[in-house]
Amino acid sequence: MTFRYRWKELGLFIIPFLILLLGMSQLLLANRDQTSSLSTRNLPPIQGLIPILGLIALFVTVNIVLSFFFSRADQMLLPLVGLLSGLGVLMAMRIGPDINRPTLGTQQLIWVILGIIMCMVTLFGLRRMQWLERYKYTWAVLGLVLVCVTLINTLHVKNLDSPTHDQLKLGPFAFQPSELLKICIVIFFAAYLSENRDILAGKGPRFGPFRLPPLRQLGPVFMMLGIALLLFLVVRELGLALLIYGLFLCMIYLSSQKKSYVFFGLLLFALLALIGYSLFSYVRTRFAVVSFDVVNWQHWTAAQTNFAENQGFQIVQGLITLSSGGILGAGLGLGHPTIVPVVESDMVLTAFGEELGLAGLLALIGLYLLLIYRGYRIAMEARDPFNQLLAAGLTSIFALQTLIIAAGNIKLLPLTGIPLPFLSYGGSSVIANYIIIGLLLRISHNTALEREGLA
């Protein structure tokens, strides 16, 4: 525990802080009566900036605390997620009043604060990474418990089309077990695969010109995967299934470095998708959206119009919202994204698309790419395979989740109910994502200490 001030982090925080303050001011100005001209007398009250100032204060505090206790932890992660989650808070504040949930922004702010606290708890509580590695089956069991809880809950809810059917109600809090499930799975995969890495890299049974992975050693991994996919079939969470399968492929590739495994994985996936498509009608309806022609609306048949007004309403309106943004966007608070149902979580990308435009979305994609790059860098610098796999796997969660929901929003994939990391409204998601950041910070700190021989 050596004190070293994290100047770099503070410096990197300056631009996010300015952007958030500017965004908040813009939001306050956009909300005022636009028919009267702007003068000093009818300026919005300065108190409106307090939530963002509070968030800034919290990040500065974290910066100071980390300087004392985790001075070697990566200095780029927090400014990046700070900006992303701050924008998430801004968007919740902007959307809330228009969907009759005026406290949405405040709630999201509280979730972000709780998330940062959980990030700190993770950093301080997780004294040794070996705890995660050693008790890998505990994590697997925890994951299974979460799966069971979701299953039981699903059987209770019955209505699988309700957007909240996968939530777990604990008093006033609605909690999504899937958010923690993905972390459990990555920890288990990382621990198990790093232990059996040599066997995996070795030779398995031959299959024609290809070499299959050694199946026995992969048994537990396949079991976890099977359970996760079962979860998808029962709970009907296509996005979650894609995320878990994607994570599986990423981690198998990272631990074995064999492209043939990924190839087989994709082949298996195609097979499963084909079976799912032919067996389950809801999978077919989901995929019907992908082939729906939104562009040539003039030639819609009555059935297509009906689809656009009912089952396809969300995606069609989402695409119209996205297109309405154009290159520069309508401006924060000046678009009409709330036409889209559930815009605050699943469709938040379209809200950003309309109000910040293509320019804004490309900037957001840039932020995500930087975050992912930073996460993989932490993984590459880590000293042992477990930490490497863990950091890379956790980073892959961000990458996959962003891709799956964004592809859903632009109709490349069926729309799924997984949140856009840090930007979507939702407590479990924000907290889980901050726990991941906590883990990444811890790994980077440990790596730096080991490198300096202070461990």
Add this chain to the structure above:
Amino acid sequence: MNINSAIRRLNQIFIVLFLGLSLGLVYWQVAVAQQVTSNIHNIRQCMKDHAPVRGKIYDRNGVLLAESKPIDPNNPFKGVLCGYQRHYYLDGMPSLANLIGFYISPLFNSTGIEHAFDDYLSGRAGLTELTNNLNLILHRPPVGDNIYLTIDTRIQKIVERDFDKYAPSYNPPVPELKIDNDNVFATNRGAVIVTDPHTGEILAMVTRPTYDSNRVAAGDLAYYNQLLRNPDAPLLERPVQGQYVPGSVYKAMTLLAALDTGTYQLNTPSFDYQHAVGPVTIGGEVFAPQLSNIYHVSYARTFPVSMNMGFSHSDNVMFAVIGSKLGADTWLEYNKRFYVGQDIPFDLPVARSSVLPPNGQLPPNLLAENSFGQGVDLVTPMLISLIDDAIANNGVLMRPMLVSRIQAPDGTIIKSMSPQTLSTPVSEQTAASAREAMYGVVRCGSGSVIPELYNSPWNIIAKTGTGQVGGGKAAHGWLMTQAPYQDPRLTIVSMRENAGEGANVNGPAVAAMYNDIYTSVLKLQQPAPADPSVPYCAQHGLWT
């Protein structure tokens, strides 16, 4: 460290995938953005900063026909509208409701010019689009371009008035003459197209029945739904969207093909009694004398007769023979030259005229029937107008136009449409002969029994048509005309649905239209009087 290279590779894969995602965003937000946001399901278009101040519509002389004004607060249907209400000024020109169409709001489909030129009227095209992109960024409402039609409201009013004034409600003047189907019936449905054949400009276009576009544009959806259910289809723009059996006016098509290919000369007596009166058997079908239209004509006693004789008295048997002689390929080739079976390049969508049965094959007997306008012929008044125009314009077909120019709100001309030659479907000589044949119709034949046509000082030439529709319904009455004969200034095609004999039901109205237009609007000098009929008709064997 092997894992590191795998991590690096994975990072690269994700970078590629994110780039793909960015391309997807470029597609939706730039490439197809305008098309997607114009969706009528996009209620943004109805919001204050998006609802355009729609362009105005004028006639060729700058008479205001349509404009948008802020919603009248007393309008009981204002909830349907978006910021503005469209007002139409169509007193005495109710047909323009169908031509211009209606526009309620961006969330409803519009019709007519309002639909076809929506991109200009709402400022999504041309230079105005750039201005409007700026307006969008500055949160100012977009503005649309103004449209100037080729319609002349003075002529439009005359044509509407005369068409109604001379609606058939009386018996034919010479009832003892059997000319086509000489019965006449009252009808409320019909169409007129008035064109300048040398430029292709449409000067007036009438359709009956019509509707009140101001009521629809005010948001009265109950009224609109009532219009949709009306069996007389008042929303239909009959001149371009109505499809009818043409009857004998379609002999003009066969005549042009016969003259242009040199198969027959107009005044050469090539038809003996059997080939003029019948019976002839074509493709196993007997074309009997009862069909010929000259069987009962007491003055046709000297044979052989010419094609001129057959055209002026509208001889079906002779035209069945001519069509068969031409053959399906040649006859269809000439149909194709006049855009039969194709889209006519026009400012409004035109229904496709067709002369083929569903299987696309034209057997000899059907070709024979088609050649005199029955069979499976189904055409729009617009198509007949094209034939009429090409004959009047020495065989050169001009693109029919309805919009003359588009102007930005500040007066800058965005687009100015000049007359455009489409093709030369027939030679100048063919066109001149066809005009002579149409002259014969009015001087000696089926048109000569209408005193208004025969005595008109404007030397109207014409072809009559009575399209039998069967099913116990009265025939469609057609009249395809141009005047003056020496140098046709305008062409008028007039059609009344299920009204009976073509010359009777349209002749008086068309003669009045020419007289009123030429006297009070174009202020033409009266042409030299026509040749006395007796010498011309006798000379060419049209009376014998």
